[in-house]
Amino acid sequence: MSRKRILSILEYLFFLGIGVLLLWLSFRKLDLDQIWTDIREAEYSWLLIALVFAIFSHILRALRWNLLIGSLGYKTRLSTTFFAVMIGYLANTAVPRMGEFVRCGVLSKKENIPFNSLFGTVISERLFDLISLFIIIFLVIVFQLDLVGDILQQMFGPVLESIFSNVWSITFFLLGILAFIVLMLWAGWKMREKIKRFSFYQKLHDFITGLWEGILTIGKMRQKGLFLLYTVSIWLFYGIMVYMPVLMLKETSHLSFIDGLTILAIGSLGIVAPVPGGIGAYHFIVKAILVELYHIEPNAAGSFAAITHAGQTLLNVAVGGLSYLGMGILAKKQIPCNEEDRSSQ
Numbered sequence: 001m002s003r004k005r006i007l008s009i010l011e012y013l014f015f016l017g018i019g020v021l022l023l024w025l026s027f028r029k030l031d032l033d034q035i036w037t038d039i040r041e042a043e044y045s046w047l048l049i050a051l052v053f054a055i056f057s058h059i060l061r062a063l064r065w066n067l068l069i070g071s072l073g074y075k076t077r078l079s080t081t082f083f084a085v086m087i088g089y090l091a092n093t094a095v096p097r098m099g100e101f102v103r104c105g106v107l108s109k110k111e112n113i114p115f116n117s118l119f120g121t122v123i124s125e126r127l128f129d130l131i132s133l134f135i136i137i138f139l140v141i142v143f144q145l146d147l148v149g150d151i152l153q154q155m156f157g158p159v160l161e162s163i164f165s166n167v168w169s170i171t172f173f174l175l176g177i178l179a180f181i182v183l184m185l186w187a188g189w190k191m192r193e194k195i196k197r198f199s200f201y202q203k204l205h206d207f208i209t210g211l212w213e214g215i216l217t218i219g220k221m222r223q224k225g226l227f228l229l230y231t232v233s234i235w236l237f238y239g240i241m242v243y244m245p246v247l248m249l250k251e252t253s254h255l256s257f258i259d260g261l262t263i264l265a266i267g268s269l270g271i272v273a274p275v276p277g278g279i280g281a282y283h284f285i286v287k288a289i290l291v292e293l294y295h296i297e298p299n300a301a302g303s304f305a306a307i308t309h310a311g312q313t314l315l316n317v318a319v320g321g322l323s324y325l326g327m328g329i330l331a332k333k334q335i336p337c338n339e340e341d342r343s344s345q
Contacts, residue, residue, distance in 0.1 A: 012276070015276070016276055018275055018281075019279040022283065022284040023279060026280065026284045026305070027283070027302055029298070030299050035306065038300060038307075039303060042307055047244070047245050050242070051241075053244070054315060055315070056237055057234050057241065058082065058085055060230050060237070061125075061234055062081040063078060063230055064227060064230035064231065065125060066078065066081050067221055067230070068121035068124055068125060069113065070221075072113070072121070076107070076111050076113075079326070080110050082323070083106075083323035083324075083327040084103040084110070085103055085323075086319045087102060087103055087320055087324050088103030088106075089320050090316055091103075091320075092277070092316070093276065093313060093316050093317060093320070095276065096274045096275060096276055103122075104119045110327060129235075132231060133235075136261055137265045137266075140261055140262045144259075144262060239257065239260060239264055240260075243259075243260030243261075245304065245308045246259070246263075249304055251301075252296055262289065263289055263290075266285060267282060269281075282305065283305040283306065283309060286304065286308070287302050287304075287305045290305075
């Protein structure tokens with residue numbers, strides 16, 4: 001076994017261990033019998049509705065991705081794009097951060113589209129998702145300034161005060177960052193001829209070129225309004241997807257849709273954490289939000305986190321697995337769209 005392979009396995013086990021530790025910290029002081037009672041008595045019709053909205057959001061994500069891919073001059077079917085998206089979610093459940101690579105690789109092979117260009121479109125897509133998340137966080141802070149403001153002040157206030165205690169510290173901090181960037185650019189420019197001699201340079205150059213081509217798809221896209229509509233709809237469905245399970249338990253049923261957006265905004269940090277499937281990190285963060293912000297009884301907060309995480313994980317595994325089978329069936333029955341286009345020319 002190669003050294004790189006061993007390091008990858010050790011890295012995976014390390015983050016898995018962190019997830020398990022966070023999971024233990026989340027539930028170690030809770031009454032597991034009470035949590036099991038909550039799990040048995042929860043009204044799962046609300047969770048099912050949430051999962052339906054989750055599927056719709058994934059379909060919209062596939063449609064939005066098709067718009068970006070179309071800007072590259074390629075045609076893609078909704079079915080194959082949706083399958084690729086869900087296979088990516090399945091991969092993320094097992095290995096953090098692999099989903100984006102996997103879905104691009106699957107679609108690249110199926111539709112004969114350059115991987116680098118596809119990955120560039122995903123970067124564009126994620127950029128808009130990041131902007132959307134920042135907008136939601138801003139709205140959450142505005143509508144719940146008293147609740148969220150106190151928590152943020154407790155978490156970050158002392159650190160920010162120590163760093164930015166006066167105008168000179170701010171100035172030196174910004175100048176330090178600027179100097180580091182300028183130094184890196186200068187060193188790269190001075191050594192550009194030597195760098196070009198390395199074997200990896202051309203591969204890196206081609207990779208970055210493909211990424212840039214994909215990122216520029218936003219500017220080339222004709223249906224910008226439709227892209228924006230898909231983006232707003234995706235995040236609206238995400239909000240509904242998080243809010244519906246709130247109604248499962250009587251202890252959380254009084255929370256509002258804005259409260260659900262708060263859980264979505266801050267809970268997203270648990271999903272993107274580098275642990276397999278967000279296990280532990282999601283439970284820890286969501287439980288903390290419910291207990292610290294909304295004073296939900298800890299057992300009920302733990303039950304909510306466990307049920308919602310399990311539901312989303314089961315959805316990703318089930319639909320992702322079926323998508324993998326569906327992609328295999330389509331591969332046998334169909335010729336990639338772009339090969340059809342070339343053969344007709």
